[in-house]
Amino acid sequence: MSHSVDSETADPVLVAERAHLALAAERLTEMRTAAAAVVDGGVDAWASERLGAARAERLRTLAADPGVPPFFGRTDTRSDDHGAETFHIGRRHVRDAAGDPVVIDWRAPMSRPFYQASAADPQGLARRRRFGFSGGELTGYEDEVLAVSSPAHPQEPGSFLRAEIERPRSGPMRDIVATIQPDQDDIVRAPLAESVCVQGAPGTGKTAVGLHRAAYLLYTHGGQLSRTGVLVVGPNRAFLRYIEQVLPTLGEVDVEQTTVADLTARVPVRAADRPQVAVLKGDARMAEVLRRALWGEIRKPADSVQVPLAGRKYRVPVERLKRYVDDLRRRSRADDDQQLLHYAAGRERLMMLVAEDARRQKEEAGGSPSDAETRRAARSAEVRALCDEVWPARDAAGVLCRLWSDPERLARAAHGLLDDDEQALLGWPVPPRSVRTAPWTEADAVLVDELAGLLERTTGYGHVVVDEAQDLSPMQCRAVARRLAAGTLTVLGDLAQATSPWSPSDWRETLAGLGRPGTVVRPLTSGYRVPGEVLDFANRLLPLIAPDLPAATAVRAEPGALRLRPVTAFAVPLVRVVEDLSSAPGSIGIVCPDAAVAEVAALLTGAGLPARVLTDDADAARVAVVPATLAKGLEFDAVVVVDPAAIVAAEPRGLHRLYVVLTRAVSTLVVLHRDDLPAPLADHPAL
Numbered sequence: 001m002s003h004s005v006d007s008e009t010a011d012p013v014l015v016a017e018r019a020h021l022a023l024a025a026e027r028l029t030e031m032r033t034a035a036a037a038v039v040d041g042g043v044d045a046w047a048s049e050r051l052g053a054a055r056a057e058r059l060r061t062l063a064a065d066p067g068v069p070p071f072f073g074r075t076d077t078r079s080d081d082h083g084a085e086t087f088h089i090g091r092r093h094v095r096d097a098a099g100d101p102v103v104i105d106w107r108a109p110m111s112r113p114f115y116q117a118s119a120a121d122p123q124g125l126a127r128r129r130r131f132g133f134s135g136g137e138l139t140g141y142e143d144e145v146l147a148v149s150s151p152a153h154p155q156e157p158g159s160f161l162r163a164e165i166e167r168p169r170s171g172p173m174r175d176i177v178a179t180i181q182p183d184q185d186d187i188v189r190a191p192l193a194e195s196v197c198v199q200g201a202p203g204t205g206k207t208a209v210g211l212h213r214a215a216y217l218l219y220t221h222g223g224q225l226s227r228t229g230v231l232v233v234g235p236n237r238a239f240l241r242y243i244e245q246v247l248p249t250l251g252e253v254d255v256e257q258t259t260v261a262d263l264t265a266r267v268p269v270r271a272a273d274r275p276q277v278a279v280l281k282g283d284a285r286m287a288e289v290l291r292r293a294l295w296g297e298i299r300k301p302a303d304s305v306q307v308p309l310a311g312r313k314y315r316v317p318v319e320r321l322k323r324y325v326d327d328l329r330r331r332s333r334a335d336d337d338q339q340l341l342h343y344a345a346g347r348e349r350l351m352m353l354v355a356e357d358a359r360r361q362k363e364e365a366g367g368s369p370s371d372a373e374t375r376r377a378a379r380s381a382e383v384r385a386l387c388d389e390v391w392p393a394r395d396a397a398g399v400l401c402r403l404w405s406d407p408e409r410l411a412r413a414a415h416g417l418l419d420d421d422e423q424a425l426l427g428w429p430v431p432p433r434s435v436r437t438a439p440w441t442e443a444d445a446v447l448v449d450e451l452a453g454l455l456e457r458t459t460g461y462g463h464v465v466v467d468e469a470q471d472l473s474p475m476q477c478r479a480v481a482r483r484l485a486a487g488t489l490t491v492l493g494d495l496a497q498a499t500s501p502w503s504p505s506d507w508r509e510t511l512a513g514l515g516r517p518g519t520v521v522r523p524l525t526s527g528y529r530v531p532g533e534v535l536d537f538a539n540r541l542l543p544l545i546a547p548d549l550p551a552a553t554a555v556r557a558e559p560g561a562l563r564l565r566p567v568t569a570f571a572v573p574l575v576r577v578v579e580d581l582s583s584a585p586g587s588i589g590i591v592c593p594d595a596a597v598a599e600v601a602a603l604l605t606g607a608g609l610p611a612r613v614l615t616d617d618a619d620a621a622r623v624a625v626v627p628a629t630l631a632k633g634l635e636f637d638a639v640v641v642v643d644p645a646a647i648v649a650a651e652p653r654g655l656h657r658l659y660v661v662l663t664r665a666v667s668t669l670v671v672l673h674r675d676d677l678p679a680p681l682a683d684h685p686a687l
């Protein structure tokens with residue numbers, strides 16, 4: 001393998017590549033103009049609208065950011081009978097006027113060797129070239145000669161990969177399309193029919209891989225997925241804001257990105273549960289409690305009903321009504337949402353069954369009522385009154401409101417599932433004045449969503465990417481699974497970073513809760529974000545927090561990246577450290593216990609530093625004060641962890657939280673600690 005990085009303008013390779021870049025940029029402009037000029041006058045309004053939509057779609061995918069170069073790599077195939085071929089790889093296809101490729105989309109099968117070829121397995125390539133850009137200008141390149149006879153190269157990141165990782169952060173997450181690594185590429189390109197669970201240590205690229213997989217699937221199965229859609233679920237809004245530009249940069253603007261809280265926002269959340277109550281409300285047993293609560297609203301018919309049909313009345317006797325109700329009720333239990341009879345549909349079905357009974361009676365008497373007459377009978381006041389009595393119309397929030405307001409109702413629904421102490425944890429001591437003003441919590445919202453899913457079928461997506469999945473409660477898993485219909489999943493997470501009370505010790509339970517129990521778990525163990533010195537330090541916690549997980553190995557070493565500072569008080573050293581770090585470009589995250597956020601922010605702003613608190617609703621500033629519970633999934637060039645002992649003490653899974661916050665840094669981690677560090681960290685040589 002040979003490397004050469006060159007920025008001489010006279011280098012003939014650079015001259016030729018710049019000419020190709022200019023050609024690609026010009027062709028892209030022409031393609032955009034042509035797409036804009038497509039006349040959208042179809043043969044009729046529908047065709048016209050479709051053409052308009054297709055044009056808009058084409059324009060969108062061509063809408064290249066002028067700062068983003070049309071290609072980032074190139075493959076040269078080995079010379080064979082057809083001679084050697086050269087392909088430039090970029091974010092989207094670019095063709096010349098004759099339709100020949102100028103740039104190949106990174107997702108096309110032809111681009112795969114760019115990501116997968118190695119000296120040991122060149123996959124038909126003689127050479128791989130990566131390009132370096134500065135402000136849109138092509139300034140350098142790196143070549144790898146891929147000869148079968150080349151010795152296997154040690155796992156050293158190429159200079160472009162390293163430069164890409166270390167490029168200072170200023171704002172949201174970037175795509176990694178130019179440097180996706182082979183193990184990541186395998187997951188990105190896994191078939192659509194396959195659900196995938198990625199267990200990856202911090203900074204191994206799980207989030208990046210999940211988003212690139214979404215883009216890959218949309219490219220490869222565009223027709224199918226543009227109908228059914230792709231959904232990305234993240235843990236909170238701060239995280240979503242951080243990742244939400246990646247897919248648009250890859251040309252995919254139609255992917256819905258949301259949080260579980262927003263997915264299940266059917267009631268206004270105004271209260272918080274005590275931890276043990278939240279745990280119980282997230283427990284899988286609640287699904288059956290709610291099913292019983294809803295279907296328990298159904299009453300046995302007490303009397304026959306007189307059904308008006310085409311000018312006469314027909315009596316449907318009570319025994320037959322009971323049978324209809326019982327038959328329908330039985331269909332409330334089905335593991336598969338597609339087979340399940342939903343409550344609201346059951347009510348409609350009962351109305352029709354009663355009307356059809358009357359129709360049969362009329363037919364037996366020689367009449368022939370029409371379908372319209374039968375439907376009218378089903379909607380008659382008499383049949384409605386019967387259904388209001390026997391199978392009343394319900395809404396999800398109303399059902400939970402009644403359940404939480406009435407201990408006897410709860411006892412009936414929870415019988416044999418929740419013990420008395422558990423039942424006592426649930427419900428409201430004083431019934432609220434209305435459903436809207438009830439003290440709903442986040443866990444309640446998930447339960448209301450479950451009930452909504454029992455009332456009516458939830459619309460599903462063709463593919464769902466769920467990030468930080470290790471923290472989902474069983475009931476949250478069900479909420480995600482309902483959005484899946486017949487589609488597949490990409491589950492991303494790290495058991496060592498699990499901080500919720502439901503945190504599983506292996507993936508089986510989560511995957512079963514997500515409705516895809518057989519999903520294969522694929523590990524990612526090369527750490528890209530965190531330098532080796534920092535990752536090895538954080539990994540000392542693994543035997544305590546996740547003894548069965550393999551530790552990740554960092555791809556970069558950065559001597560001096562880890563600085564452990566014992567202090568007697570935080571104020572002065574903290575200001576000094578942040579001042580010092582501020583002189584370098586890039587983002588700084590000051591991660592502290594949630595309870596200390598206001599104090600730390602006041603301290604820094606008081607010292608004239610431009611620090612801003614990161615909240616669920618505010619963008620991260622260059623110098624961000626980050627509550628420890630919001631740090632998950634984020635990263636900063638430099639991180640200062642303030643008072644690790646308090647971060648550990650603040651919650652039951654505090655050591656897992658500490659592991660999360662210690663693994664957010666790309667270049668530098670400073671730990672300011674007054675109390676002793678947790679045992680495995682305390683005897684570190686850096687102290």
Ligand SMILES: Nc1ncnc2c1ncn2[C@@H]1O[C@H](COP(=O)(O)OP(=O)(O)OP(=O)(O)O)[C@@H](O)[C@H]1O
Pocket residue numbers: 161164165174175176179180181184200201202203204205206207208209494497528529632633634635663
């Ligand atoms: N192949 C790659 N090339 C360049 N950068 C990469 C690559 N893979 C990952 N990275 C970078 O490493 C960082 C970590 O990636 P990402 O956030 O996807 O990791 P993660 O596994 O989701 O981490 P965590 O579990 O800590 O949230 C990001 O800055 C990402 O861009």
